[in-house]
Amino acid sequence: MDAKRSSADVVVVGAGPGGSAAAHWLARAGAQVVMLERARFPRDKACGDGATAHSIDILDDMGVHFDDFQGKGARTLGGLIGSPDGGTFAADPPPLENGRRAECWVVPRLVFDERLARAAQAAGATLLEESSFAAMSPHDGGWRVAYADASGARTVDCKVVIGADGAHSAVAKSLGLDENSPRHLGYALRGYYEGVEGLTDKLEIYYYDTRTLPGYGWIFPTGDGLANIGIGIYVGELRRSKKKMRELLDDFLATTPAVAARCLGARMIGRAIGWPLPVSSANRPTVFDGAMLVGDAASLVDPLSGEGIYTALVSGRSAARAALQALKAGDTSRSALRAHEREWRAEAGGYLSSGRLLKNLAKSGTLLDLIVRKAASSVYYASRAIGYGLGTLDRRRALRSIVLKAIFQPSFFVPRRRDEARYAEGG
Numbered sequence: 001m002d003a004k005r006s007s008a009d010v011v012v013v014g015a016g017p018g019g020s021a022a023a024h025w026l027a028r029a030g031a032q033v034v035m036l037e038r039a040r041f042p043r044d045k046a047c048g049d050g051a052t053a054h055s056i057d058i059l060d061d062m063g064v065h066f067d068d069f070q071g072k073g074a075r076t077l078g079g080l081i082g083s084p085d086g087g088t089f090a091a092d093p094p095p096l097e098n099g100r101r102a103e104c105w106v107v108p109r110l111v112f113d114e115r116l117a118r119a120a121q122a123a124g125a126t127l128l129e130e131s132s133f134a135a136m137s138p139h140d141g142g143w144r145v146a147y148a149d150a151s152g153a154r155t156v157d158c159k160v161v162i163g164a165d166g167a168h169s170a171v172a173k174s175l176g177l178d179e180n181s182p183r184h185l186g187y188a189l190r191g192y193y194e195g196v197e198g199l200t201d202k203l204e205i206y207y208y209d210t211r212t213l214p215g216y217g218w219i220f221p222t223g224d225g226l227a228n229i230g231i232g233i234y235v236g237e238l239r240r241s242k243k244k245m246r247e248l249l250d251d252f253l254a255t256t257p258a259v260a261a262r263c264l265g266a267r268m269i270g271r272a273i274g275w276p277l278p279v280s281s282a283n284r285p286t287v288f289d290g291a292m293l294v295g296d297a298a299s300l301v302d303p304l305s306g307e308g309i310y311t312a313l314v315s316g317r318s319a320a321r322a323a324l325q326a327l328k329a330g331d332t333s334r335s336a337l338r339a340h341e342r343e344w345r346a347e348a349g350g351y352l353s354s355g356r357l358l359k360n361l362a363k364s365g366t367l368l369d370l371i372v373r374k375a376a377s378s379v380y381y382a383s384r385a386i387g388y389g390l391g392t393l394d395r396r397r398a399l400r401s402i403v404l405k406a407i408f409q410p411s412f413f414v415p416r417r418r419d420e421a422r423y424a425e426g427g
């Protein structure tokens with residue numbers, strides 16, 4: 001295939017998880033795909049690097065396996081959650097239906113994203129690196145996409161454009177969308193640390209400060225004794241805190257009881273980097289005439305956890321399937337491409353909408369303290385809470401259960417004396 005082909009069935013803009021998933025499924029089905037990527041791989045991306053359990057089957061289907069990362073990364077098997085009063089619990093999620101333990105991966109995006117882009121190439125997609133999308137204009141029933149590479153301005157013609165160019169999506173702007181309002185925007189910052197004591201095979205999440213809720217800090221082991229440590233916060237709380245992200249990250253490490261002592265000898269390698277989190281809001285369109293948005297460009301970050309790799313993969317795949325159907329039918333109109341939205345909503349809509357509601361509950365430090373206490377006192381609840389967090393259980397049930405118990409059985413959250421004793425012992 002001509003590396004600089006000037007026409008294709010589909011142009012995918014951005015080679016993060018969303019773009020690579022879209023390009024992979026399109027090319028695998030025989031479509032001609034050009035993927036424009038502004039950077040050159042390997043390229044970094046601010047992230048906690050956590051691909052949680054519900055992403056793993058999709059990655060598997062793309063031919064991406066943990067062993068491909070050759071020791072650069074860690075496999076994790078459960079989670080730990082801490083609440084503002086310093087309580088914690090740790091558990092594995094319930095086993096999967098096939099009896100296997102649910103695993104998550106923490107793989108630095110420097111490595112992870114390149115592997116996904118190679119999976120798209122292996123399926124037959126043309127990847128153009130250092131090629132930055134500039135504009136798109138209607139052309140011959142499709143689009144003429146203008147981009148710039150080292151040799152100057154270029155164009156490629158196509159029937160469908162898939163915008164997978166992340167939080168500041170230029171494709172979304174070309175389609176007339178503004179960036180999210182602060183209500184639907186978070187910000188996260190992370191650094192890699194060495195010398196953190198007591199790393200395990202758990203993803204650790206700490207709701208450490210009532211003033212930054214529903215924001216939280218995380219410690220994810222990345223293998224080789226290193227940890228990816230960061231904080232995520234909504235823009236409203238960030239402004240109210242009057243602190244810089246780096247100060248909040250340092251606060252998290254210095255003030256969280258279960259973290260501070262373990263980080264006394266910790267040292268950041270390189271520098272902390274941050275990026276916006278465009279969280280899912282009910283009304284942002286993802287389908288247009290001849291165009292679709294996926295991942296962060298479609299504002300599909302989970303409002304509760306800030307997780308966006310899973311929804312980028314899901315929406316990349318649904319955009320590819322919708323484009324394939326539309327190309328086959330010779331109709332790439334908005335109504336023909338609606339299959340994209342139907343599919344990502346069917347797969348991840350419940351996860352995102354319950355995330356929106358749970359995020360509001362997670363603004364209450366008192367409720368978080370009570371939930372963590374309850375989970376710390378019961379292996380059953382602990383395991384289920386982690387399953388909801390890692391995407392192995394349908395979290396709509398968690399939401400229903402919390403709301404129903406709060407209304408009809410508030411005593412559920414009151415720890416029994418036996419639980420209190422166990423909680424105080426850290427059991």
Ligand SMILES: Cc1cc2nc3c(=O)[nH]c(=O)nc-3n(C[C@H](O)[C@H](O)[C@H](O)COP(=O)(O)OP(=O)(O)OC[C@H]3O[C@@H](n4cnc5c(N)ncnc54)[C@H](O)[C@@H]3O)c2cc1C
Nearest residue numbers: 014016017018038047048049050133166188295296308309
């Ligand atoms: C600090 C932090 C921690 C996070 N932690 C996690 C986590 O642990 N787990 C999780 O699931 N999610 C996490 N997220 C969210 C996750 O990183 C994103 O949701 C995810 O990367 C979205 O994937 P994407 O493919 O939509 O976009 P991106 O990964 O942002 O990829 C977009 C791509 O488009 C390219 N691009 C941009 N503009 C152009 C252009 N004009 N032309 C061509 N190419 C362009 C970029 O170079 C990039 O390669 C975190 C986010 C942050 C900021």
